[in-house]
Amino acid sequence: MSAEKKVVIIGGSSGMGLATAQRLASKGLHVVIASRSEEKLRDALSKIKGTAESKSLDFSNEQSVHSFFEWNGPFDHLVLMAAGLPAWGVLGEIQTAALENAFNTKFWGHFYCAKYAVPKLRKNGSILFTIGGAARSAIAGTAGVAAVNGAIMCMAFTLAKELAPIRVNILSPGLVDTPAYNWMTEEEKQGFFKQMGGNLPVGRVGKAEEIAEAAYYLLMNGYTTGAILDVDGGGRLH
Numbered sequence: 018m019s020a021e022k023k024v025v026i027i028g029g030s031s032g033m034g035l036a037t038a039q040r041l042a043s044k045g046l047h048v049v050i051a052s053r054s055e056e057k058l059r060d061a062l063s064k065i066k067g068t069a070e071s072k073s074l075d076f077s078n079e080q081s082v083h084s085f086f087e088w089n090g091p092f093d094h095l096v097l098m099a100a101g102l103p104a105w106g107v108l109g110e111i112q113t114a115a116l117e118n119a120f121n122t123k124f125w126g127h128f129y130c131a132k133y134a135v136p137k138l139r140k141n142g143s144i145l146f147t148i149g150g151a152a153r154s155a156i157a158g159t160a161g162v163a164a165v166n167g168a169i170m171c172m173a174f175t176l177a178k179e180l181a182p183i184r185v186n187i188l189s190p191g192l193v194d195t196p197a198y199n200w201m202t203e204e205e206k207q208g209f210f211k212q213m214g215g216n217l218p219v220g221r222v223g224k225a226e227e228i229a230e231a232a233y234y235l236l237m238n239g240y241t242t243g244a245i246l247d248v249d250g251g252g253r254l255h
């Protein structure tokens with residue numbers, strides 16, 4: 018693996034993004050992790066062995082994304098793993114403002130990053146979008162989340178043709194144990210994972226490292242573009 022290959026990971030300070038940064042750095046790639054919190058970035062950097070640097074950005078803010086990519090480049094791969102705000106609930110209960118905020122963060126964040134990264138991306142490089150299992154199945158109460166992630170998925174398929182030869186792929190995680198669930202107590206979280214994981218064909222929830230492994234494949238395989246990889250323990254099967 019070439020030591021000069023550089024990968025920018027938006028959302029690289031936590032969960033799947035951090036696990037991906039750790040995996041890529043361990044394989045000799047140069048990683049740049051980005052998210053809002055300087056403190057989280059510092060802490061994450063201390064957990065990455067290899068060549069790594071960090072810079073803060075708010076991916077839901079177009080100017081912030083524009084400045085970030087003016088600073089950074091050229092590079093080989095863009096990994097989009099930042100989270101947006103949630104918008105759960107059945108149709109009658111979902112708050113319109115919550116869904117607007119969900120689009121304003123995750124959808125627009127992915128859009129801005131792709132838009133401003135492309136001029137800095139090497140032509141043999143790639144973009145990896147991260148969506149979520151809600152967009153790959155039909156689960157009552159997840160229509161809003163499915164819409165946000167589905168919009169990203171559809172945009173990514175089209176970009177795989179439009180941006181060629183830059184490759185564009187999509188990773189769709191199911192339920193994965195990450196700090197995204199740290200708003201629950203440890204006991205509540207373990208109970209939730211046990212119950213939800215028990216309903217999956219694999220019998221458990223996923224690990225961030227398993228997502229990182231899938232991300233590594235999608236970045237490195239030069240014959241893969243316009244692909245969607247479900248790493249969801251079979252959660253989309255009904």
Ligand SMILES: NC(=O)c1ccc[n+]([C@@H]2O[C@H](COP(=O)([O-])OP(=O)(O)OC[C@H]3O[C@@H](n4cnc5c(N)ncnc54)[C@H](OP(=O)(O)O)[C@@H]3O)[C@@H](O)[C@H]2O)c1
Nearest residue numbers: 028030031032033052053054075076099100149192193195
């Ligand atoms: N975990 C799951 O079960 C699951 C399931 C399906 C899909 N997903 C998707 O997978 C991706 C990764 O999730 P995760 O579980 O690894 O989440 P996580 O551990 O909560 O990490 C989220 C990352 O996004 C960054 N972030 C949040 N808002 C941001 C903003 N406005 N600008 C820049 N960075 C921002 C966070 O850092 P800062 O706070 O410092 O900004 C953090 O680095 C997300 O897109 C999520 O929707 C997760």
